[in-house]
Amino acid sequence: MTPSWTLYPAARFSEFQDAWQHLNREGKNSALLDPAFLAPALELFGTGKERLAVLGGSTPSAMALLRPTGRRGWETFQPSQCPLGSWVSHPSLTWQAVLPPLLRSLPGFPVVLGITQQDPDLFPRPPASRTLKTLDYIQTACVTLQGPFEAYWQARGKNLRANMKKQRNALTKLGLEPRLEILTRAQDMDQAVRDFGQLESSGWKNDQGTAIHRDNAQGRFYTRVLESFCARGKGRVYRYWFGDVVTAMDLCIADESSLIILKTAYNEQASHGTSPAFLMRQESFQHLFEENALDRIEFYGKVLEWHTRWTDEIRTLYHINEYRWGFLPGLLGKA
Incomplete structure (x- = not known):
C-alpha cells in the first residue's frame, strides 16, 4: 500500500x-x-x-x-x-x-x-x-576548501589582493591593529548578537527598520540558533576588530561539510576608508583552509559582484x- x-x-x-x-x-x-x-x-x-x-x-x-x-x-x-x-x-x-x-x-x-x-x-x-x-x-555562490589557502588566494583577482594589501598598510599607518576573533561558546552568543545588532544599527538597515536587535524577533532567532549550534560544536561567530572597536562580524552555522554564513554586518563609521568585511573574510577564509575540517563555505544569498571576487563557483x-x-x-x- x-x-x-x-x-x-x-x-x-x-x-x-x-x-x-x-x-x-x-x-x-x-x-x-x-x-x-x-x-x-x-x-x-x-x-x-x-x-x-x-x-x-x-x-x-x-x-x-x-x-x-x-x-x-x-x-x-x-x-x-x-x-x-x-x-x-x-x-x-x-x-x-x-x-x-x-x-x-x-x-x-x-x-x-x-x-x-x-x-x-x-x-x-x-x-x-x-x-x-x-x-x-x-544564483548563489560557494568556496571549496581544497588545497592550501595560498593557492586559493593567488587565484583571486589581482585587484582584490592588491586592495587588501593596500588597506592593511593604511591601517598600519593609522596605528590600528586588525584582529580576528572566533567565538564558538554558547554562552558568548547573546553578547555576539548584541554586538552584531549594534553594527547593523550603525548602517542603512537601521533606517529601514530591518536591523537585528537582541530583543526583537530577529535577535531572538539568531541567538537561539547560534546557542543551539554552538552547544553541538557547529556554531561560530567571526568578530573583527580595529584596535578596540568591532568593525565587522559574520554569524555562521555548520553541518558536517559546510560553513554557512547567515548574516554579515560591518561598522560603516569605523571603517577608515577600508572594507572591514573583506579584511575579515580574508583572515576567516585562511583559518578555514588551514583548519581543514570542512569542505566548503556557503553564502546562500543572491550572487553580487563582490561574491565573484571570492569565487567562481556558482549554482x-x-x-x-x-x-x-x-x-x-x-x-x-x-x-
Whole structure:
C-alpha cells in the first residue's frame, strides 16, 4: 500500500523533530534544514496557520512545513531568515511521486503547491511535466576548501589582493591593529548578537527598520540558533576588530561539510576608508583552509559582484510548482 500524507498543526513540530532530522541525515544533512534552525523560525516567524505534512507512518519518507498562500495555494514555510524552503525527504523519492498526493491532501482545495528555494546540491532539480514546473530563483555562490589557502588566494583577482594589501598598510599607518576573533561558546552568543545588532544599527538597515536587535524577533532567532549550534560544536561567530572597536562580524552555522554564513554586518563609521568585511573574510577564509575540517563555505544569498571576487563557483537555486490540473500552467503563463 502506498504511504499517504498526514497533516498536523505545525505547533506539533517538536514531536517529529527526530524523524525530521533522520531524513535530513539520510540526505546531505544541511544545517539549514536542522530542527535547531527551523524550530525557532517557526516559533518566532510563523503565523499559526502552518501545517506539518508527514509522508508515511512511524518512519516517514518525506516531511514538509507548509503555509497557505492566497485563497487556493500552499507553499513551504520559509521566512526571510531561512534560505531554503522547509522540506526533507529520502533520496530515493522523486518530486513527481510525492507532490501530487501532497497537493490533494491539503485543505481548501488548493490548485497549486509551491516548494520554494531548493538547492540542487541537496535535491536535484526535477524535469518538467504537465503539472510540475520549475523556475530559477537566484544564483548563489560557494568556496571549496581544497588545497592550501595560498593557492586559493593567488587565484583571486589581482585587484582584490592588491586592495587588501593596500588597506592593511593604511591601517598600519593609522596605528590600528586588525584582529580576528572566533567565538564558538554558547554562552558568548547573546553578547555576539548584541554586538552584531549594534553594527547593523550603525548602517542603512537601521533606517529601514530591518536591523537585528537582541530583543526583537530577529535577535531572538539568531541567538537561539547560534546557542543551539554552538552547544553541538557547529556554531561560530567571526568578530573583527580595529584596535578596540568591532568593525565587522559574520554569524555562521555548520553541518558536517559546510560553513554557512547567515548574516554579515560591518561598522560603516569605523571603517577608515577600508572594507572591514573583506579584511575579515580574508583572515576567516585562511583559518578555514588551514583548519581543514570542512569542505566548503556557503553564502546562500543572491550572487553580487563582490561574491565573484571570492569565487567562481556558482549554482542556481530553484522553485517547484505542482498544479492540480495540467492546463493550469499554460493558463497562468507558467508553461
